Amino acid sequence: MFFVFKRNNFFWRITSFLNFFIKSLSQGKSRNVFIKKMLGSILKMDLKPGNYIKIEQVRNLLRGNPELIELEQFGAGSFNKNPKEVQVKDIAEQSLSKPWQCKILFRLGRETGAKTIIELGTSLGISTSYLASLNHGSTVYTFEGSHVLTQYARVVFNSLNLNNIEISEGNFDTTLPEILKKLPHVDFSFIDGNHTFEATKKYFDWLVNKSSDHSVIVMDDIYWSKEMYRAWKEIIKHPKVKASINLYKFGIIFLNPKAAGHYKVFTKNLFDI
Numbered sequence: 628m629f630f631v632f633k634r635n636n637f638f639w640r641i642t643s644f645l646n647f648f649i650k651s652l653s654q655g656k657s658r659n660v661f662i663k664k665m666l667g668s669i670l671k672m673d674l675k676p677g678n679y680i681k682i683e684q685v686r687n688l689l690r691g692n693p694e695l696i697e698l699e700q701f702g703a704g705s706f707n708k709n710p711k712e713v714q715v716k717d718i719a720e721q722s723l724s725k726p727w728q729c730k731i732l733f734r735l736g737r738e739t740g741a742k743t744i745i746e747l748g749t750s751l752g753i754s755t756s757y758l759a760s761l762n763h764g765s766t767v768y769t770f771e772g773s774h775v776l777t778q779y780a781r782v783v784f785n786s787l788n789l790n791n792i793e794i795s796e797g798n799f800d801t802t803l804p805e806i807l808k809k810l811p812h813v814d815f816s817f818i819d820g821n822h823t824f825e826a827t828k829k830y831f832d833w834l835v836n837k838s839s840d841h842s843v844i845v846m847d848d849i850y851w852s853k854e855m856y857r858a859w860k861e862i863i864k865h866p867k868v869k870a871s872i873n874l875y876k877f878g879i880i881f882l883n884p885k886a887a888g889h890y891k892v893f894t895k896n897l898f899d900i
């Protein structure tokens with residue numbers, strides 16, 4: 628049964644990727660002006676190395692760290708058997724947003740002037756560090772269930788001298804509403820944990836209720852499973868959502884009335900490691 632499920636998912640991923648790719652070609656380059664400008668800003672490679680080189684040095688250190696840690700399992704986990712003990716280097720290799728994704732998150736935050744940022748899923752703190760480096764008075768509220776990962780993440784933030792990050796430790800189901808109660812609004816949300824249909828929809832609903840016209844919401848791993856893709860398809864139909872960019876690995880949602888349309892955009896960065 629487990630094998631059949633895995634194999635179905637494998638075939639689904641291949642066919643869904645082909646589908647995504649063909650649709651991205653057929654949509655062509657005719658896009659709403661807001662989206663065209665946004666894509667131009669977030670996909671171009673204009674980041675000065677100073678913005679990210681130190682974070683990538685830390686990522687490389689983590690990629691070489693053989694330490695075994697006892698990991699509590701939160702959310703949907705992976706399709707492989709969830710090990711209780713994992714090496715830090717495996718987490719750094721397999722569970723974190725890749726450098727190209729982190730650069731897009733950074734540029735998106737910069738482009739939209741995001742000040743209040745929420746990240747669901749800190750892990751070792753790499754994507755958090757990118758978001759905290761925006762350097763324009765922003766605060767990143769990041770959430771993680773695993774105690775040992777929050778300890779690692781704190782070390783990462785200290786080593787990068789990032790002091791605009793607040794970590795909430797515990798299940799998103801309880802920690803997220805507690806923080807949202809205190810915030811007047813959220814400018815930027817990155818949903819990167821608990822990849823189940825119900826949880827993803829629930830977190831989106833909580834976050835969209837705290838978002839304004841200028842806010843963006845990023846959903847990671849939208850093709851990770853059929854249920855994640857179903858969640859994405861439903862979420863982009865929400866009445867507050869004006870436009871979306873589906874980059875296959877993740878999707879960006881815009882609430883800005885100037886934005887319109889739903890676009891699948893293929894970028895060769897998808898194959899970057």
Ligand SMILES: C[S@@+](CC[C@H](N)C(=O)[O-])C[C@H]1O[C@@H](n2cnc3c(N)ncnc32)[C@H](O)[C@@H]1O
Binds near residue numbers: 771
């Ligand atoms: C994919 S990792 C985050 C990666 C990180 N954003 C990055 O790109 O560097 C997802 C994290 O979310 C955490 N997580 C998943 N579901 C959770 C839940 N319901 N409550 C708290 N933490 C959860 C996991 O422990 C895991 O560390």
